[in-house]
Structures are given as C-alpha cells and as structure tokens.
Amino acid sequence: AQKITQTQPGMFVQEKEAVTLDCTYDTSDQSYGLFWYKQPSSGEMIFLIYQGSYDEQNATEGRYSLNFQKARKSANLVISASQLGDSAMYFCAMSAGMDSSYKLIFGSGTRLLVRP
Amino acid sequence: ETGVTQSPTHLIKTRGQQVTLRCSSQSGHNTVSWYQQALGQGPQFIFQYYREEENGRGNFPPRFSGLQFPNYSSELNVNALELDDSALYLCASSLISYRNQPQHFGDGTRLSIL
Numbered sequence: 001a002q003k004i005t006q007t008q009p010g011m012f013v014q015e016k017e018a019v020t021l022d023c024t025y026d027t028s029d030q031s032y033g034l035f036w037y038k039q040p041s042s043g044e045m046i047f048l049i050y051q052g053s054y055d056e057q058n059a060t061e062g063r064y065s066l067n068f069q070k071a072r073k074s075a076n077l078v079i080s081a082s083q084l085g086d087s088a089m090y091f092c093a094m095s096a097g098m099d100s101s102y103k104l105i106f107g108s109g110t111r112l113l114v115r116p
Numbered sequence: 117e118t119g120v121t122q123s124p125t126h127l128i129k130t131r132g133q134q135v136t137l138r139c140s141s142q143s144g145h146n147t148v149s150w151y152q153q154a155l156g157q158g159p160q161f162i163f164q165y166y167r168e169e170e171n172g173r174g175n176f177p178p179r180f181s182g183l184q185f186p187n188y189s190s191e192l193n194v195n196a197l198e199l200d201d202s203a204l205y206l207c208a209s210s211l212i213s214y215r216n217q218p219q220h221f222g223d224g225t226r227l228s229i230l
Binding site: 042 | 149151157158159160161164172174204206208216218219220221222223224226
C-alpha cells in the first residue's frame, strides 16, 4: 500500500532563511508522482511543485525546489528565502492508482511558522 | 481562468440529516475528485468523477455518493450524517485523469455535525 510520511509536525524558520520540509514515501509502483501543496488557514490547497518518478532532474518552481532521492524514497521540499506569507501547513502527496484514475495520498502535514 | 469554486463555505447539520456540497471545476478541466480532511489530518480521497462516471473510490461507505454534470461541475451527497463526518470537504479538478497532472483545489466546505 502507498504511504506518505511527514515526521515534522511543526517547524520554525527565520525570515529570509531557507528551510527543508521532510517527506518519505512508500510504494511498489514504478511510475508515480510526488506533489507538494500549501494550505493556509483559509483551507485552500495550493499546488506548489511536482516531481515524476522518472524525472532525472530535481523539480524547481521559483523559491521552491524538490530534493528527490529515489533510492531513499524521499522527496523533501526546500523553500529558499522564506517570507512571512510562507507560514502555513505543507502537505506532501503521491499519486496512486491506474493511469486513467489516480488519487492523491497525503501525509499528515508540517506546520511552518516564519519568524520576522 | 476561473479556479475551482465550492459552495457553501460553511454548513451546520445534525446527525441523521442529508447534505449536498457543490463544486465547479476549473475552466477546461474534466476530472473532479473529492477529499475529506478531518481536523489536524491530511485529506483522504473519497472518489473521483471523469466524463460523468465514478472513476475510482476510496474507503468511504455508500452513503457518500456523487454526481458529475455535462459542464464538469460536481456534487457530493452524504446521507445519514454522523458526528465523524465533521470535516473540511475539498474538491479538486484536473485536465485529465493522469498521475502527472496536478489537481487544483477549491477553498473547501467546512461541515459541522451537531
């Protein structure tokens, strides 16, 4: 069965510093996708970044990068130059299922607080 | 580009009642998925609709049902509400139902059962 594990319930980071949010996953599929979402207190899940299992390069989107280590089954999110607006819940998720029907499996999340 | 919209924003029901939640998918998207997020947890997959047919279902009882309409909007219906159904219900849409397509979420409907 597929599973996502986020071991950091809460994290603090100083404004303008970088922070790494940990994510490990478990799957027997050869083809899968890994996603990070941000959830502010308003509730909306905001898509941040995607990494495919066959992608050789680590994904980057602006200040977000995904440190993908396939052998270790980890997909850590790195946020550079943290901003106060980055304070939110962050969820790691994995796509699972047949190609024509996939669901997202989410971890339990990490609450990030950016200090001024 | 219009994003995913959900209604209502908040809802209060009592045990045993029935509820309908609505979702309009993002422009151009043809797949809608529903998730339940209990307080302090990650979202759990309920089911997905593609071309007006259920296209995958999570571990939820049959009293959770849904519909997708020709314009790709969707409804989630829950019968015989229980206290444990109190949660944030999230709708997500995507262009096609393939695993490398990010799902885009709405703001959710917060359902409270008294």
